[in-house]
Amino acid sequence: MRPIHIGLLGLGTVGGGTLAVLQRNAVEIARRAGREIVVSHASSRSLRMAPEALARVAMMDDPFQLVAQPEVDIVVELIGGCTPARELVLQAIAQGKHVVTANKALIALHGNEIFAAAQQYGVTVAFEAAVAGGIPIIKAVREGLAANHIEWIAGIINGTSNFILTEMRDQGRDFTDVLQEAQTLGYAEADPTFDVEGVDAAHKLTILAALAFGIPLQFSACYTEGIGQIQPQDVENAARLGYRIKQLAFTRKTEQGIELRVHPTLIPAKCLLASVDGVMNAVLIQGDMVGQTLLYGPGAGALPTASSVVADIIEVARTLTTDPHNRVPHLAFQPGELAATPLLPMTEVTTAYYLRLTAQNKPGVLAAVTTILAEAGISIAAMLQQQPESGSYQVPLVMLTHPVQEQQMNAALARITSLPDIADEGVRLRVESLD
Amino acid sequence: MRPIHIGLLGLGTVGGGTLAVLQRNAVEIARRAGREIVVSHASSRSLRMAPEALARVAMMDDPFQLVAQPEVDIVVELIGGCTPARELVLQAIAQGKHVVTANKALIALHGNEIFAAAQQYGVTVAFEAAVAGGIPIIKAVREGLAANHIEWIAGIINGTSNFILTEMRDQGRDFTDVLQEAQTLGYAEADPTFDVEGVDAAHKLTILAALAFGIPLQFSACYTEGIGQIQPQDVENAARLGYRIKQLAFTRKTEQGIELRVHPTLIPAKCLLASVDGVMNAVLIQGDMVGQTLLYGPGAGALPTASSVVADIIEVARTLTTDPHNRVPHLAFQPGELAATPLLPMTEVTTAYYLRLTAQNKPGVLAAVTTILAEAGISIAAMLQQQPESGSYQVPLVMLTHPVQEQQMNAALARITSLPDIADEGVRLRVESLD
DSSP states (O other): OOOEEEEEEOOSHHHHHHHHHHHHTHHHHHHHHSSOEEEEEEEOSSOOSOGGGGTTOEEOSOHHHHHTOTTOSEEEEOSOSSTTHHHHHHHHHHTTOEEEEOOHHHHHHHHHHHHHHHHHHTOOEEOGGGSSTTSOHHHIIIIITTTSOEEEEEEEOOHHHHHHHHHHHHHOOOHHHHHHHHHHHTSSOSSOHHHHTTHHHHHHHHHHHHHHHTOOOOGGGOEEOOSTTOOHHHHHHHHHTTEEEEEEEEEEEOSSOEEEEEEEEEEETTSGGGGOOTTEEEEEEEETTTEEEEEEEEOOSHHHHHHHHHHHHHHHHHHTTSOGGGSOOTTSSOGGGOOOOOBOOGGGOEEEEEEEEEEESSTTHHHHHHHHHHHTTOOEEEEEOOOOOTTOSEEEEEEEEOOEEHHHHHHHHHHHHTSTTBOSOOEEEEEOOOO | OOOEEEEEEOOSHHHHHHHHHHHHTHHHHHHHHSSOEEEEEEEOSSOOSOGGGGTTOEEOSOHHHHHTOTTOSEEEEOSOSSTTHHHHHHHHHHTTOEEEEOOHHHHHHHHHHHHHHHHHHTOOEEOGGGSSTTSOHHHIIIIITTTSOEEEEEEEOOHHHHHHHHHHHHHOOOHHHHHHHHHHHTSSOSSOHHHHTTHHHHHHHHHHHHHHHTOOOOGGGOEEOOSTTOOHHHHHHHHHTTEEEEEEEEEEEOSSOEEEEEEEEEEETTSGGGGOOTTEEEEEEEETTTEEEEEEEEOOSHHHHHHHHHHHHHHHHHHTTSOGGGSOOTTSSOGGGOOOOOBOOGGGOEEEEEEEEEEESSTTHHHHHHHHHHHTTOOEEEEEOOOOOTTOSEEEEEEEEOOEEHHHHHHHHHHHHTSTTBOSOOEEEEEOOOO
8 A cells, every 4th residue: 555645734742743653653553554655745833853753754944725725535634723813724634635633722722613624524633732732632432431521630730730730749839939940841832821720721621621522612611720829838738637639620520510610629549540740641521431541641741642643643644444334433423413412610519628718816716717617508528727937926827628619618618708807818729539 | 134143141140240241331332333232032050130121131051952053143252261161161152153252261272173163264353341341452453553563562351460569569578478368368279279370360361462463372381470579678679779579470472472471570660551450450562663561451340341242242243144264263364364483482482570589698799699690691781788687697689681581591590590599480570661
């Protein structure tokens, strides 16, 4: 059989990695795929690669010219961002070309449009590398667990946030300090907003939720909260209570609707997900038949991400001759079978909470706080008694609550923080038992 | 489209689970697969199911008659064992029927013959449920990581052994005691040989090694060693040295050949695999591009195993119209591309070792032991100094060595245990750093 010809858009970190994987493992890949896979064309704004790697690649200045090349079988989009990636992918589809992409923002924001176009033209758009880098999580949720009603998915799917929280715990350092180190090490961007504010994780979670529950991609409905407000004392308190704080991407189907949320979360220290440290990623899936499965691995990096890109290329190469109607559907469910299950606003989500308040060290404050909680129907599951620092007139009040609806907690907290003897806005984190 | 008709061989634990999953999640499965999947025929030696579950199933006394039914699209073999499973599967294939099986012994022992027949008749034999129950590990190794040279795979893939070792560690109990409890709880069979001697894990490892390295299935070349000789003091010593003892199924490709071995192993306590406890399974894979990925979940049980069986059914249903030459190859590599890479005899495998010897408590014994090790070129990485129990004339000598070839270790150990002041055969366990 003639080799599969790849047109590569972008030769940055992941693009360069993809070229490297296809070249280094060419023999092994051909033994699996049953044919050679070669990069025949590439397009890149800036070129930082060794010329020998590109010796047999036709370089094109205009990426739109690349997607129109008749010899290209599969277009691999590794530019990132939505412009011009969306337009390039749609044009590739309209030319009848299959597409492989690692672009989570593109899929989370424009996936519905892109998959509809792919459906219309009978091509596949593969995106394993868009979620959790080298971990084959799309394949696991979409195919491996296809017999299950997925009940919920909990992921640590942003390496930067997880690195920061791990360092805060292991070294007792504060957020700003560790963020600077992460930037120096290259684990965090110069502008870390996407990572530490939860936007990157929300892109990935949006995709996982669609695959799990058979709903359209709805990124704008995802609740996000960053890790910037977490103090070393919260990390310590969590440990004393038997928990760890992780930036959790969590989606769950309840009778009221689907929860879709990314926020710092206390999870039990003894669960496997709590042991996922540093820049590593992991996704824990609860299915009604299988129970819990977890997938763990590197969520970023040139070669791990390229591992998933190339796996997709091999898979697409196999489907070139298949009947489009019998392929695995892009979003796991048949296009006509997506459900209009509503997404639950955050105010209607029910979770347990960790609260840390700063109170004046005088009689009656605790009684006032607990009375407000009791009146709101919020019961306390655990409490940390702490001595005030010597010479301080303030004491921290730390407690875990039983599950309660967010709007009730908000109302109670508003009353509590308006008490004259409560010194600040406090810290409120959600708690998930993951059982 | 008309429903896919399943012929179910066996209605025991997994067969009953498969029927339950297909019935309970029928709507969700049809939304994913694009068509209904129904069990049209079934055959079972003994029937312990609720009659309503079988209301629309044609029961057949003769399983050979079932595999010949023209209406059956996919034969699902859940009888277990090789006789008559092998004959039934081969006859189904010869009738042009696709097969799904959870039968690890059948695949490990007769997979080469079965896949050759499937190739000849253009059908698929799917076996996700044969390894690690509900964990989609076959799919991950065969497809998700297809861009990698797999370097090694380390698995905890026998729940019974892992339950026993976990209880020994957590409760300080001894092997026989915990085994009895496991039998009472139903985690171990009345005859536990297959589980505790490593045979079950060896079946699964044989399959994983073939998928990882592109070699034929070679069960008879797998080295196995049971967990029966492990004492509570070994579990304790391992912990003091920073390790945990796990029944590890390990396969690695080296320049000398492929290692294929199941034996109790010390692994670093801080690696994620060491935290896999109780009856849970996990598989850690080292690929040259992705680095390390781990998959974790339930390795047995009716519904988790059925989750994988039904995922295979959905996948096979999708491939009914595909060109047989463009399907994922049974053993990950194209049938003509399997390599004759030799398997390494255990004597030529190089690992680090944990040694526990019982010595007379008198001067010169340690010098004699360490001299023999030094003469064999074996260097000591760590040593536990232990006081003799009061009134005892014997002391335990516990040490970790640096890596050495097994035959050198065997020769040195033979010399050591023939020393007059060494009281017994000692315990020798292998150590893997998994880095």
